Amino acid sequence: MSGIQAIMSRMAEIDALLPSKTTQVDTTAGTDFASALTDALGDASTGTATGADAVTAAQKYIGVPYVWGGTNPATGLDCSGLVQQVYGDLGVDLPRVSRDQAKVGTPVASLEQAKPGDLVAFGSPVHHIGIYIGDGKMIHAPEAGQDVKVGKVYETPTAIRRVLPETSTGGTTALSGLSGADSLTALTGKYGVSSGGSSVYSSLFAQATQKYGLPSGLLSAVAKQESNYNPNAVSGAGAQGLMQIMPATAKGLGVDAMNPTQAVDGAARLLKSHMETFGSVPLALAAYNAGPGAVRKYDGIPPYNETQNYVKKIMANLNAGVAA
Incomplete structure (x- = not known):
């Protein structure tokens, strides 16, 4: 089931629970609604997540302890576990280890051209990776005995990769400047759905x-x-x-x-x-x-x-x- 279908299905379930005067969907507008919802949230094939969203998502894990091989925020994360978790939260499936993560997306020529959300990898072969946040800094899981934190990009990265765009690719509509929640609020109002x-x-x-x-x-x-x-x-x-x-x-x-x-x-x-x-x-x-x-x-x-x-x-x- 696609993301749009899942949302529409949930709305149908909720519709059965709500008073009829507050949840009314014009069945003739179903196609229009789905189309507008796609514009607001982004088609599953393109997504609406941006590099800035990756930085926001990564901030939630600051303070999680470093654990070698860790992939569970409840117990600890290693550097590639953090990157995989953050991008997974945004619906992007990345490889498990840093050397493979350093090959995804598109290359960025230098740190001067890097944007928030880009992956910065170190070593040859790659042995460490973090999420760039701008101003020469990154969020990363450094090493045993330390927590996920904001730190300096301590040396020239051997790879910089852009996995997510700087701005949303979800379409340019009247709703494109809104957050996901605000877009849905605007859509539900437009189509008579409370x-x-x-x-x-x-x-x-x-x-x-x-x-x-x-x-x-x-x-x-x-x-x-x-x-x-x-x-x-x-x-x-x-x-x-x-x-x-x-x-x-x-x-x-x-x-x-x-x-x-x-x-x-x-x-x-x-x-x-x-x-x-x-x-x-x-x-x-x-x-x-x-x-x-x-x-x-x-x-x-x-x-x-x-x-x-x-x-x-x-x-x-x-x-x-x-x-x-």
Whole structure:
């Protein structure tokens, strides 16, 4: 099943659950909707992920310990494991080892021409690889005893490869400047499909809140910030569904991120775990956004603008009494 078909299938399932006045799909517009959705999200053959999305995705793993041969963020990653994980989050299947990763994509002549998201490889044969972030720096998993971190490109790379474009290749439409979630919101409005709202999922939020002992309103506030209550949202970085869960995280939780019931339960479990680990709601939210490794690394909310704003906005919504 294609990505478009999967989304359309999920919308049909959700349609059966929502009140008829809030979810109405004009069946005669099915072809137009699919076409516009393809424009907004990108066809599976081309994708909408960019090099900047790879940098954003990689930031979530900062603080994860280096483990030789590691491919699981929960236990540790090596350099090529990190690269494979990050690009896998974006739907790009890369080889397992660095010497093979250094052959994918297209070559970049020099570091001066490198763009964020490019792969920078070292040694001949290649023995180390990282993800370039600009300004002569990269995110990489250095060596035993260290964590995934931002570091200098310490020597001239023996290979620089561009796997993802600098800008989206998903098409130039009126929606091309929007994020995946915003594009879907615009499309659902255009074609008369409601993305829902807090009231649609209030029972799911309430059940999970009680089940896991979470603060009232937390799950609703997270869903509002993550997807604006859109169960079909897919971000440029690959996060999916109502609660914007990355595919690898969803797999670890054993949930389908595009299924609202499963997504809310999985997000509730994840937030509960983070609260038990870090002892506060703001730190749990920071871990949900940037990864627990980053919270440990900085012993608090990481100094990323995205994460700082994320926590502030959700806490503001929570304090304002967003419906549970």
